[in-house]
Amino acid sequence: MTVNKPLSGSAVLARTPWAAMTVVAVMDIIAGPDVGFLPLVSLGPAFASLVGGWRRTALIGVVALALTVALGLYDGLFDGRRGLTACASVAGVTGVGLAAAVIRERREAELASVRSIAEAAQRVLLRPVPLTVGPLQIAVSYTSAIAEARIGGDLYEVVASPYGVRVIVGDVQGKGLAAVETAAVVLGVFREAAHDEPDLVKLGDRLERSLSRELEGEKFVTAVLAEIGAGDEVALLNFGHPAPMVVRADGTVDFPEPSSYALPLGLGVHGTDGPQPYRVGFVPGDQLLLYTDGVTEARDENDVFYPLADRAHLLSAPDAHRALEAVRQDLSEHSVGPQHDDAAMLLVRHQGGLAARRGPGDPR
Structure with missing residues (x-):
């Protein structure tokens, strides 16, 4: 059984010039020369310039001009100025379409x-994180609010240091190239x-000193650092x-x-005390999700924020x-319209218990 697939939007636009010229030609033949449909043949090259290249636009323009001459001779319009006017109209629209x-x-x-360039910058700036570090399995997701750029002001990194696995997730104030530079x-x-x-505190102080030298005005970066030993x-x-x-x-x-x-x-130059580290239990089977506010501040059609806590069950899949x-x-389905802020998520899964339950001969 043959299934007819619906045409895509680009396929419909590609056929529009030919359809427009065909309709105009049929209407001109049926209605006769007195109605004045002939100059509308220029719709063909006009539509062609919207989706096709200049070669295709020129081809359709030549066809439109030939069709105009043929219909003009059929209607007897070259006895006066109407035939030449119609040809000039088609030629003019074709020229403008070629330029466009x-x-x-x-x-x-x-x-x-x-x-x-943005993809190359993303590979340099946001390098792939290690998939596993000891008993930890790590996964990351990044969605830029500027789709063309593929990258924005959110940041993340995972470093296996001599002092444990260190993680940072942050959000730069602002957008665009300035945020990427920060x-x-x-x-x-x-x-x-x-x-x-x-x-870890000295690591935070070093970040603060570096940014204080680089940033101007009231620009800042929110961030959370984690150290898993x-x-x-x-x-x-x-x-x-x-x-x-x-x-x-x-x-x-x-x-x-x-x-x-x-x-x-x-x-930090404002003289306030820096953050103090605090510890949280993290045992085999636990998961740690670090994220930016582009996740929790995403809204649905009722202006409701994304309920991250209620979606925690989605993290139960065996693979991180x-x-x-x-x-x-799920976040994408929750959001309405284009995303207004970058959304970064980094998941750290403690698999120590799972690794212990598996025997050395377990192929998994």
Whole structure:
């Protein structure tokens, strides 16, 4: 049995020039020369310039001009000026369409180049995180609010340091290239300092000093740092960032918050005390989800924020990457219209208990 597939939007637009010229020709033959349908043949090259290249626009323009001459001779319009006027109309629209097609092709080439550069910048700035580090399985998801750029002001990184696995998730104030530049500064300092600084607070101080030199005015970066060592705890350092979500092995959900919130990175020059580290239990079977406010502030058609805690059950999939993808897909379905803010999520799953339950001969 043959199934007729519906035409896509681009396929319909590609056929529109031919359909327009056919309809005009039929109407001109039926109605006769007195109605004056002939100049409407120029709709063919006009529509062609919207979706086709300049070669296709020129081809349809030549066909339209030939059709105009044929219909003009059939109607006897070349005895006066009407035939020449119709030909001039088609030729003029074809010329304008050619110019428009050339400009559009150049802009599309520039956009493709920008996307290529953005993808290269993303690979350099937001490098792939390690899939596993010891008993930890790690997954990451990043959705930029600027689809053409593929990258924005949210940042993340995972570093296996001599002092444990160190993680950062942050959100740069603002958007565009300035936010990307600031994110690059934060990640560059974090990648170096994570290996050098034995203390998590000293690591945060180093980030603060670097940003204080780089940022101007009241710009800042909210961030949360996590350090997972050999014990059954995770140390957190919060610079004005949303509290991470901890999903226990039994399914209970917790959002551990510091005793007092500190200012974001870049605002430490105001003389306030920096954040104090706090520890949270993190045992085999637990999951730690760090995210930016683009996740929790996404709204549905009723202006309701995304209920992250109620979606914790989506993280129950055996594979961490599939679990995080389920949350990302659910977030996308919850949001209405284009996303207004970047959304980054980084999931750390403690698989120590699972690894212990599996025997050495278990192929899984």
